[in-house]
Amino acid sequence: MESAASSPSPPDRPASPVRIVPWSDGDLELLRRANAPELMDHLGGPESEEQLTARHDRYVALSADRTGKGRMFRIVLAAGGEDVGTIGFWERTWQGREVYETGWAVLSGFQGLGIATAATVAVAAEARAEHKHRYLHAYPSVENGASNAVCRKAGFTPQGTCELEYPPGNPLLSNDWRLDLRT
Secondary structure, eight states: EEEOOGGGOTSSSSSSEEEEEEEEEGHHHHHHEEEEEEHHGTTOOOHHHHHHHHHHHHHHHHHHHOOOOOOOEEEEEEOOOEEEEEEEEEEEETOOOOOOOEEEEEOGGGSSSHHHHHHHHHHHHHHHHTTTEEEEEEOTTTTTTTHHHHHHHTOEEEEEEEEEETTTTEEEEEEEEEEEETT
């Protein structure tokens, strides 16, 4: 199943430059490519091969789940079909409520082209289609200007700052961005 990002756009909106494709067993190499120091700088640094393999296994399991817990995707260029990043959504408890969280990584050579924003809009449509949680949140580091801009461009509303741990044991001052999936 591919996301609505590959469906025709309304006449007043240009076609999406990406499509999102559910994560599968064969996507570990893309995860390795996204583990580059410059992409993991705001997330505690690159992961070990063991950590990457465990994360890949979680992504495969999440994408196979059909209970609405979430889903992970490869970001693929609509023109050419090249894999250029990762994105997904998953359940979490936030301030006493069940919500979805989203996160993404776009490979260095493809940043600044609107790819992350287009993929975030597509993943929000996937989360909305689950009809399970009202809100989709993103928690980029306050220092990650590019990811905060993606949230703004994708229609998220800032909710303030918060302190999270990512990876566990690593405090991260983040912005809490929220998108209402019912609108």
